[in-house]
Amino acid sequence: MYGEDELLMLSALQHLLFCPRQCGLIHIEQQWVENRFTAEGRVMHDRVHSDGRASRGNIRTVFGVPLRSLMLGVVGKADVVEFHLTGADQVKILDAELAKKHGNGKGEYWLPFPVEYKRGKPKKDNCDRVQLCAQAICLEEMTGMEILKGALFYGKNRRRQAVDFDQGLRNDTKETAEALHDLFASGKTPLPEYSKKCDSCSFVDLCLPKTFSGKGAVGKYYKTVLDI
Numbered sequence: 001m002y003g004e005d006e007l008l009m010l011s012a013l014q015h016l017l018f019c020p021r022q023c024g025l026i027h028i029e030q031q032w033v034e035n036r037f038t039a040e041g042r043v044m045h046d047r048v049h050s051d052g053r054a055s056r057g058n059i060r061t062v063f064g065v066p067l068r069s070l071m072l073g074v075v076g077k078a079d080v081v082e083f084h085l086t087g088a089d090q091v092k093i094l095d096a097e098l099a100k101k102h103g104n105g106k107g108e109y110w111l112p113f114p115v116e117y118k119r120g121k122p123k124k125d126n127c128d129r130v131q132l133c134a135q136a137i138c139l140e141e142m143t144g145m146e147i148l149k150g151a152l153f154y155g156k157n158r159r160r161q162a163v164d165f166d167q168g169l170r171n172d173t174k175e176t177a178e179a180l181h182d183l184f185a186s187g188k189t190p191l192p193e194y195s196k197k198c199d200s201c202s203f204v205d206l207c208l209p210k211t212f213s214g215k216g217a218v219g220k221y222y223k224t225v226l227d228i
Contacts, residue, residue: 002073008184010067010076010134013176016183017127022203023180024189031206058085060110067138072177078135079117083110091145098144112139114150121156126172128152129163133173136165 008027015023025031054061065078083102091109093099102110114135118128129152136147151160163169183190192198192209201207 001070002181003070006073006181007068007070007075008073008180010069010072010074010138011131012180013074013134013173014127014131016180017125017130017176018123019197019201020183020190021192021207021209022201024183025203025207028184028187028189031203059083067135067142069134069138069141071141072134072137072174073181074134074138074177076135076138078114078139080115081139082113082115084113085109086111093144094140094146095144098142100144102143102145109145111145112136112143112147114139114147115153115160116150117153117155119155121154122152122161126169129169130173130176132163133165133169134177137170137173 012023012027015026053063060083062081062083063079065081066076067078068075085104085108088107088109091099091111099109104110114132116128116132116135122128132150132152136150140147148165150163150165152163153160192207194209198204198207198209
């Protein structure tokens with residue numbers, strides 16, 4: 001368990017898995033560079049967070065929900081959390097006192113279902129799913145109910161991708177959180193490793209992945225002088 005003064009940004013989990021150097025530049029060095037892709041993503045999130053809340057049948061939708069997990073040591077905000085009215089026989093209670101606050105007094109509970117919005121398209125790696133799973137773990141600590149499912153909404157295809165919070169994904173999320181805290185404890189931004197995704201990254205001119213990770217004289221010089 002982590003203390004309140006040890007909490008890191010939940011979004012850093014996704015940054016770490018996507019690119020450790022990007023994570024270091026943003027969260028350790030406090031740098032930010034915007035391009036068309038990051039601007040489009042920011043506009044999407046701002047639009048989602050400005051919608052407040054809505055109610056439709058057995059689903060209540062809340063936007064921009066504050067999150068915290070002392071187990072993972074993260075704090076942040078969920079784009080959207082849908083609360084689905086669910087029978088008690090379908091809900092696993094983790095903390096009776098917390099869960100009681102989310103009951104309707106008729107033996108039913110408002111079970112959270114987190115939804116994270118992404119500008120692009122589904123990724124091959126686990127970074128988006130880990131971010132969403134971390135949100136679910138936060139909500140479990142906050143509501144006292146086990147959360148088994150959530151969704152990722154991708155702007156590119158305008159579709160939701162269902163995500164199951166199975167044990168494998170939960171383990172990946174916990175390990176990523178531990179790695180994030182280790183990174184912050186080191187205080188060092190990781191070395192770059194050039195790949196095709198670097199070309200569309202807003203940090204490419206600041207990161208200089210081809211220069212630092214290159215095998216030529218310049219790359220060797222930086223590694224020697226900077227001891228990296």
